[in-house]
Amino acid sequence: AQKVTQAQTEISVVEKEDVTLDCVYETRDTTYYLFWYKQPPSGELVFLIRRNSFDEQNEISGRYSWNFQKSTSSFNFTITASQVVDSAVYFCALSEAGTGRRALTFGSGTRLQVQP
């Protein structure tokens, strides 16, 4: 069965600090996608990034970057030079080919507080 673990319940940083959110996943499928979503106080989940299981190349997109390592089943997400507007709950999620294309399995989330 698929599972996503976000061990960090809450993180507090000062503005301009870099912050890394950890995500560990479990799956028996060889074809899957990993996602990061952001949930601000308004409630809606906002898509940030995604990675498929065949592409371990790590990338940077603006202030966001991610580190995908199949060997350790980890998909960590880094925000560089954090800003107060980054304060939100961040969710890591997994989508497997075997369970359907859009049934996401979410972790329990990490609350990020960026202090000015």
Add this chain to the structure above:
Amino acid sequence: DAGVTQSPTHLIKTRGQQVTLRCSPKSGHDTVSWYQQALGQGPQFIFQYYEEEERQRGNFPDRFSGHQFPNYSSELNVNALLLGDSALYLCASSLGLSQGALGEKLFFGSGTQLSVL
């Protein structure tokens, strides 16, 4: 371009009652999924609708049912409400299964906060 809209925003019910939540997908999207998010937890998949049929279902009892209309909008119905049904109910839309590849991103609404007393 309107995003995913959900109604109502908030709802208060008592145990045993029935509730209907509504969702309009993002323009151009024809697949709707529903998720339940308990306080302090990640969203959990309830079910997905495409072409007016339930295509996939999560681990939720039959008290949870849904419907999709020809205009792609959707309803989530919950019968015989329990205290444990209190949660934020999120609707997400995406492109059709015939068009989308595995891993297509979902667009979420702001949710309906259901409180069962």
